[in-house]
Amino acid sequence: MSSDNLLTDTPELYELRFPDPGHLAARWAESVLRTHAAGPRVLDVGCGTGRDAAWLHTEAGRRVTGIDTSEAMLAHARTAHPGPEYLRADMRDFDLGRRFDAALCLDSALLYCHTNDDLDAFLTRCRRHLVPGGLLVAELRNGAYFLGRTDLLDAPRTDTVTHGGVTRTSRTTLSLDRAAQLLRRERTWTADDGSPPLTQRSAWRLLFPQELRYVLAAHGFAVLALYDRPGPRTGPAWREGDAPAATADADRLHLIARLDGTSTP
Numbered sequence: 001m002s003s004d005n006l007l008t009d010t011p012e013l014y015e016l017r018f019p020d021p022g023h024l025a026a027r028w029a030e031s032v033l034r035t036h037a038a039g040p041r042v043l044d045v046g047c048g049t050g051r052d053a054a055w056l057h058t059e060a061g062r063r064v065t066g067i068d069t070s071e072a073m074l075a076h077a078r079t080a081h082p083g084p085e086y087l088r089a090d091m092r093d094f095d096l097g098r099r100f101d102a103a104l105c106l107d108s109a110l111l112y113c114h115t116n117d118d119l120d121a122f123l124t125r126c127r128r129h130l131v132p133g134g135l136l137v138a139e140l141r142n143g144a145y146f147l148g149r150t151d152l153l154d155a156p157r158t159d160t161v162t163h164g165g166v167t168r169t170s171r172t173t174l175s176l177d178r179a180a181q182l183l184r185r186e187r188t189w190t191a192d193d194g195s196p197p198l199t200q201r202s203a204w205r206l207l208f209p210q211e212l213r214y215v216l217a218a219h220g221f222a223v224l225a226l227y228d229r230p231g232p233r234t235g236p237a238w239r240e241g242d243a244p245a246a247t248a249d250a251d252r253l254h255l256i257a258r259l260d261g262t263s264t265p
């Protein structure tokens with residue numbers, strides 16, 4: 001899952017390509033945790049570079065554990081964003097032997113659960129690692145956005161980033177695999193250092209709001225909120241004090257769910 005991905009394998013490049021200098025994602029997550037009175041123990045699932053985990057740990061005073069499948073991301077997190085405990089674990093199959101007050105899954109990490117079995121496995125793991133009444137907070141692409149809209153599919157997107165003296169350009173094309181409910185991504189990198197072009201393929205599961213509600217209920221979670229804006233990656237972006245919209249139509253979803261109070265499996 002984590003190999004053959006230039007961005008995941010080069011965390012510095014990832015942070016340059018997807019900057020979050022104001023720690024908006026972590027601030028949004030902290031605001032959600034505070035609003036819903038979550039305790040201090042937080043599990044960041046698919047923690048990536050560790051920048052959110054570290055902010056929550058050092059600035060918000062939480063006790064954070066981050067898990068990810070990418071050794072490169074974890075190595076970067078331990079040196080660039082110290083504080084939290086970082087462990088290599090697959091979100092579909094982990095056993096840390098303890099429980100948390102909240103689990104976070106930010107920037108569509110949840111959508112690496114491609115199949116229903118993956119989703120079931122992830123939610124089973126979450127349930128096993130949350131205290132009764134624990135929170136699951138996720139921020140992800142919204143499958144429903146693609147119903148009747150093609151703007152993200154019509155033309156490739158080009159981005160340029162310079163790292164280590166090398167300027168790289170990525171050309172990203174998205175396409176739908178409707179039967180599998182996957183948004184497939186093909187990204188071709190070119191660089192000004194003479195290295196050959198590199199094409200990489202990946203995919204996100206397309207999850208729909210009602211489908212999410214259904215699967216969460218099946219795993220003992222009550223959905224407290226599921227809305228499209230504002231969030232750390234919406235335009236306009238979330239600001240402290242903003243209230244969630246009553247809609248789930250735009251390209252991002254923000255999910256806040258609570259595990260039932262008696263759950264112990």
Ligand SMILES: C[S@@+](CC[C@H](N)C(=O)[O-])C[C@H]1O[C@@H](n2cnc3c(N)ncnc32)[C@H](O)[C@@H]1O
Binds near residue numbers: 025091106108109
């Ligand atoms: C888009 S990045 C998001 C990183 C981080 N949450 C953030 O918001 O910056 C997705 C992360 O999920 C990790 N990942 C992908 N599949 C995974 C899996 N099965 N279990 C755990 N982590 C996974 C990747 O290695 C990557 O670091």
